[in-house]
Amino acid sequence: MKCAIIILLIYALWKVDCIYAKGVCTSDHHDPKPYLGAKTPYRIRMNPDMSPIVIPDCKAVQLWTIVRHGTRYPSAKVITSMKEGLPLLKNSILRNYEEGKGALCRNEYFNFGNWSTHVEEENEKQLTHEGEDEMQDLAERWLTRLPTLLSENYDNSSYEFRYTATQRTARSARSFAIGLFGRYKAAHVWYPEAIAKDPLIRFYKLCPRWKKYVDKNPASLTEKRAFQHGPEMQGVCRRVGKKLGFDSITYHDVHLMYVTCGFETAWEKKSRSPWCAPFSEDDLKVMEYNEDLEYYWIDGYGFEINYKQACPPLKDLLDRFRCQDDFKIGGYHQERPFIIPGCEEHPCPLNQVLHKYQDTILTCEFNKTCTL
Structure with a gap:
């Protein structure tokens, strides 16, 4: 008996890094490793295999997917820090090199000299051009993998799209549609009105218990704060300071460099951010772990309510399959x-x-889980 297969797609975003080995310029490396946490571009984690999915005796009949928005600009707070803090650091780094301090190679020195930021606060958290390309490319890859299910001819009865009430998700959805249907047909795709506190894909906004006891709870960052004062992070600060010619450097400055390295790596396909140069591969692993400590406790498995409140999308997925045994x-x-x-x-x-x-x-007692 032939069976029918339902395809479930789930995406998580991880990010890319730049490598430094002693005596070698980062610009000499062309195979970055994924140690930039949530800033890793899709192009680093994508599956290059775009051949049609073949399941013996089965055919694809339905697709349900959650896709995170594409690469975005930072928050206004981070943009302000970048605009105010990085030029001062850059000037000090260049001066240190010219005085014979530090271990930058000549290319890294020139990269710092040519660097400037063009991001403004009004761009905060908006989708970048690279983010649009990510979404379009992602859709095109699935169109190739599921040629008998996904059709370039759009109609409202066959497809349903949904996004949250932010610019980055709206443009991500539209870019994804362009990848599926082409620019002309994608312009006719219908979207329901976006909801700021969407109960299906932004359920955590409607969970008071999670907000109080996890998201707004200082104790959620206890492990991260402890790690920042631990030997691993202090070692990163010493090595980064030595590389850049400083007698000492603060965690705040090192973290700002790491965040900038992540964002600029995500934004630019062909050029490497100079702010990645101070970090060795091991240093980047430490920095990523530091970031992961926050995500683990606030969004991951650190607290039971984090994952118990996440039943609405999975319930929706299973509810939409009114299917037979095969x-x-x-x-x-x-x-x-x-x-x-x-x-x-x-x-x-x-x-x-x-x-x-x-x-x-399927029971999904969201209200019971989230009520204070």
Whole structure:
């Protein structure tokens, strides 16, 4: 008996780094490693295999996906720090080099000399041109992988799109549609009115218990603060300071360089940010771990409510499949197949998934979980 397969796509964004080895310029390296956490561009984590997905005796009949917005500009607070702090650091770095201090190579020195920032506060958190390209390219890759399911001919009965009430998500959705249908047809795609506190894809905005006890709770950052004063982070500060010719350098300045390295790496495909130069690969791993400590406790598995409140999108996914016993569901993370927890194969029989997550997902007691 032939079965039908439902494709589940889930994306998480990680980011890229620049490498420094003693005596070698970062500009000599062309294979960056993904140690920039949430700033890693899609192009670093994309699956280059765009061949059609073939499941024996199955055909794709439905797709449900959550896609994070593309690369954006920083918050106004970070932009202000970049505009005020980085020029001062740049001038000191150049002066140190000219005085024979530090370990920058000549190319790195010139890269700092040519650097300037052109980001303004009014650009805060808006999608960049690279972010638009990311979304369009992503859609085009899935169009190639699922040629019998995804059609370049758009109609409202076959496709449903949704995005939150921000500029970066609205433009991401429209860029994704361009990748699927082309610029002319994408202009006719219908979108429902965006909701600032969307109960499906921005559920955490409607969870008072999470806001009070996790998001606004200073204790959520206890581990991160402790790590910032620990030997690993202090070692990074010493090595970065030595590389740039400083007797000492603050964590604040090192972190600002790391954040700028991440954003500028994400924005630019062909050029390397000079602010990546001070970090070795091991240093970047430490910096990324430092960032991950915040995401783990506030958005990840640090507190039970973080993941218990996330049942609405998964419930929506399973509710939309009114399917027969011979259906299967295939999960994809960062464009690569994965085994759904509780299953032993890919794709997994849908009735097995429904049985496994009946109590935790399909009941989805969001209000009970989130009420103070």
